Amino acid sequence: MLKIHSVAIQCCAAVGPLASRIARRDAALADQLRRAMASVALNISEGAGSQGGNQNARYFNALGSAREVGTALEVAQAFGYVGQIDAALLDRLDRIRATLYRIVHR
Numbered sequence: 001m002l003k004i005h006s007v008a009i010q011c012c013a014a015v016g017p018l019a020s021r022i023a024r025r026d027a028a029l030a031d032q033l034r035r036a037m038a039s040v041a042l043n044i045s046e047g048a049g050s051q052g053g054n055q056n057a058r059y060f061n062a063l064g065s066a067r068e069v070g071t072a073l074e075v076a077q078a079f080g081y082v083g084q085i086d087a088a089l090l091d092r093l094d095r096i097r098a099t100l101y102r103i104v105h106r
Helices: 004-023 027-048 052-078 087-104
Strands: none
Touching (some): 004 052, 004 087
């Protein structure tokens, strides 16, 4: 399993409470945020157990979902649903995106 999987799980733990706060104002955005964050962790895990083109496809999906998580957090902040996003969470998301980018573009 990639080391980045544990970072994705840490992000899930951080995103959960944010999604709960967002849900009070925008249930659809909160649901999309949760699903995208879960998709990151699940696709990393699935990619680690795949090979060839399937493996690369799972990592591409995880990368896209990680980008979606970041954008959902930006939207929530722009709409005033949450305040400043924790820098540690944003750093972890950046690490995930950078790692996945390197994997799919090797």
